[in-house]
Amino acid sequence: MQRNFFLHVDLDAFFASVEQLDNPEYRNKPVIVGGFPGDRRSVVSTCSYEARRYGVHSAMPTVKAKKLCPNGIFLRGRMKRYHEISYQVMSIFKDFSPDVQQMSVDEAFIDLTGTEKLFGPPEETALKLKERVRTETGLTVSAGLAANRYVAKIASGISKPDGFFQVKEGEEEDFMLSLPLDKLWGAGTKTRQRLNSFGFFTMKDIHRASISTLTTLFGSHAGNFLYNAVRGKDVETFSNEAKSHSISAEQTFPFDLTDTYIIETELLELSYDVFFRLLKENCNGKTVQVKIRYEDFITVTVSGTYPRNVSTSDDLFEKACGLFRKKYEAGRGIRLLGLAVQNLSRGMEDSQGELFDFGEEKKKAVEKAVYSMQKKDKSLHVRKARNLINKN
DNA sequence: TCTGGGGTCCTAGGACCC
DNA sequence: TCTGGGGTCCTAGGACCC
Numbered sequence: 330m331q332r333n334f335f336l337h338v339d340l341d342a343f344f345a346s347v348e349q350l351d352n353p354e355y356r357n358k359p360v361i362v363g364g365f366p367g368d369r370r371s372v373v374s375t376c377s378y379e380a381r382r383y384g385v386h387s388a389m390p391t392v393k394a395k396k397l398c399p400n401g402i403f404l405r406g407r408m409k410r411y412h413e414i415s416y417q418v419m420s421i422f423k424d425f426s427p428d429v430q431q432m433s434v435d436e437a438f439i440d441l442t443g444t445e446k447l448f449g450p451p452e453e454t455a456l457k458l459k460e461r462v463r464t465e466t467g468l469t470v471s472a473g474l475a476a477n478r479y480v481a482k483i484a485s486g487i488s489k490p491d492g493f494f495q496v497k498e499g500e501e502e503d504f505m506l507s508l509p510l511d512k513l514w515g516a517g518t519k520t521r522q523r524l525n526s527f528g529f530f531t532m533k534d535i536h537r538a539s540i541s542t543l544t545t546l547f548g549s550h551a552g553n554f555l556y557n558a559v560r561g562k563d564v565e566t567f568s569n570e571a572k573s574h575s576i577s578a579e580q581t582f583p584f585d586l587t588d589t590y591i592i593e594t595e596l597l598e599l600s601y602d603v604f605f606r607l608l609k610e611n612c613n614g615k616t617v618q619v620k621i622r623y624e625d626f627i628t629v630t631v632s633g634t635y636p637r638n639v640s641t642s643d644d645l646f647e648k649a650c651g652l653f654r655k656k657y658e659a660g661r662g663i664r665l666l667g668l669a670v671q672n673l674s675r676g677m678e679d680s681q682g683e684l685f686d687f688g689e690e691k692k693k694a695v696e697k698a699v700y701s702m703q704k705k706d707k708s709l710h711v712r713k714a715r716n717l718i719n720k721n
Numbered sequence: 722t723c724t725g726g727g728g729t730c731c732t733a734g735g736a737c738c739c
Numbered sequence: 740t741c742t743g744g745g746g747t748c749c750t751a752g753g754a755c756c757c
Contacts, residue, residue, distance in 0.1 A: 343757095364725080372725050375757095387757080393722035433728095433757050517755050550731060551754095566730095579726060616749090626724070630751060665725090 332498060334441040334451040337473045337481035338458070340418065341490035343435035345377040347414055348404055350467045359401045361385060366395035366403060369583040370664070374406055378490060411435075414466060421461050425454060430567070436485075438478050438567060452495050459493065475501065477563035483514055501561025506532045513558055515566060520551070535559045576612065577669030578602040585624045585662030592663060596649045599668040604642035608697065612673040613638045617645065619652040620667030631656040632671070639670055641693050 340346065344362040349355045359380035364371020371391045383398035394401060415434045422429045425448065428440035439458075441451040448454040455472045462470050469491040473484025476498045487508070488494040496504045510521060510531055527546055529535050535543070536559045544552030557564050578599050586592050596619075607614070617639065618632035631652040639645045649668050657663075 370724075374725080388725080390722050390724060393724095396722075435757075515755070519754060548732075573729070575728070577727065581725060618750095628752085632750060634749065667726090669728095 331443060333476045334444075335475060335478045335481040336439040336441050336451065336455055336458070337478065337485040338422065338437055338439060339471050339485050339489070340415075340435040341469045341471055342375055342377050342381075343415075343468075344375040344406055344411055345380070346468050347407075347411055349377060351410070355402055359383060359385070359398050361391070361394055361398070361401045361403050362406050363394075363403075364391045365405070366391045370581050376401075414468070417466055418462055418468070418470075421465060422458070424461075425458055432567070438481065441474075452493075455493055455495075459491075477501070477561075478567040479514070479558065479564050480504065480561050482567070483508070483512060486514070487512065496561070502559075505559050505561040506536060508532060513555075515554060515558065515564070520547075523547070532559045573671070574612070574673040575614075575669050575671040576603055576606050576610065576673065577618075577667060578606075579620060579665055579667030581622075581665045582663070585664050586666075587660060587662055589659075592653070592657075592666065593650055595666050596653060596668065597646050599666060600642045600646035600649055603668050603670055604639065604645050604696070607639065607670060607673075611676060612670075613676065614670040614673040615639070616671040617648045617652060618667075618669040618671055619649055619656065620665070620669070621653070621657060621663055622665035622667075623658075624662035624664055626664070628665075629656060634672075641696055645670070 345360040348360050348362060349358075355377075357379060358377070359382075360377040361373055361380050362376065363374035368391060373385060373387055373389045373391055373394050375387060376385045376394070380394075380398055380401055383401070385394045385398050385401065391403065395403070411434060419429065419431055419437060422437055422439050426439045426441055426444055430438040430440075432438065441448075441454055444454065445451065448457070451474055455474050459470055459472060462468060471485045471489040471491060472493045473481045473486070473488060474493070474495040475481040475484055476496075480496050480501050483505070484494040484496050485492075510516075510524070510529075513521075513532065516524070523546075524530075524535070529538070535555055538556075540552065540556045543555050546552065547555060554564050554566075580595060580599065582595075586595070615636070615638050616632060616634045618630055620628065620630045622628045633648065633652055635648065639648070645668075
């Protein structure tokens with residue numbers, strides 16, 4: 330009977346660490362990547378451990394970060410650079426296993442099951458992998474090793490930064506029960522509040538509850554999740570292949586919008602962003618969703634599913650406007666607009682009806698040409714006059 | 722402190738069909 | 740004339756994660 334070994338690896342304070350790597354003068358200093366303190370409505374994306382000592386953390390408004398850490402080095406993110414390094418790190422991972430499941434730009438699961446013959450015991454492999462990342466990129470990672478993905482993920486989290494933690498087979502339940510409730514990955518603020526309101530304050534409190542109690546209180550899915558998670562069983566959160574797919578863009582405005590013309594101009598901009606990414610990723614979709622966040626942070630969505638795929642950015646824009654008008658309560662200030670195309674399928678093959686729609690075909694050809702121009706020259710920004718006027 | 726952007730998944734209700 | 744139950748698709752909202 331083969332034993333399973335999953336390694337979860339997470340880059341420490343990734344964006345901030347890359348900045349410290351590329352700019353030696355930032356090392357050992359509080360680096361805060363995200364918006365600038367002067368930017369209205371901006372937040373911290375990642376910060377270095379030096380900044381965390383001041384109480385700064387991800388998702389914190391930058392204004393507050395500046396107050397806590399006046400000497401912080403505030404930087405805008407360089408996503409392109411982070412993706413470059415991410416690719417390099419993931420390539421190293423792939424030298425250790427054919428089964429690397431990348432979860433985001435800075436973390437992955439590596440299935441080490443059956444790699445003992447090649448690399449030796451998994452715990453030694455984990456340390457070798459950490460060392461290779463360090464020598465080849467200059468970055469540190471935290472790693473967790475366990476018999477299932479869920480426990481491996483928790484183990485890497487508690488070993489941060491630059492750590493390694495192994496949970497041996499059979500010790501998963503004791504391991505989970507030894508942790509505070511806020512380490513329960515998958516239960517966020519809201520769920521913790523609900524847990525507390527029912528008298529659950531520790532992992533052990535949840536462990537004492539029966540599965541029927543948990544499913545009655547939290548619903549079938551969340552109840553089962555809680556029951557299994559505190560027992561260190563695999564909760565299937567990471568194992569199933571993603572089946573739905575969507576592409577979206579959103580924009581928070583420094584000041585609330587009420588003017589319909591300006592609002593629709595922003596929708597036009599979002600339509601461009603989303604449509605070009607559909608082209609880039611070679612995707613198709615019939616479902617369009619518009620998101621409106623009002624000044625009081627109340628967020629509503631409207632969506633529509635159409636008989637045919639979104640065919641051009643103009644087509645997407647028209648659909649977005651139609652949905653927006655249906656939902657918007659005129660006069661209310663808008664702080665954020667979002668646009669998504671959902672339930673995507675692969676490939677740009679046209680459906681039957683579109684073969685004879687020459688007007689659309691022509692527009693689509695133009696947009697594809699624009700897209701390939703942008704691909705060749707990244708500095709090129711082709712935008713409709715309406716957007717250009719609005720921006721300058 | 723006044724709250725980003727890009728995603729995925731779940732729930733519940735309604736429509737519609739068999 | 741009243742009405743069961745299952746399956747699927749769609750929609751809106753919400754929770755969570757990085």
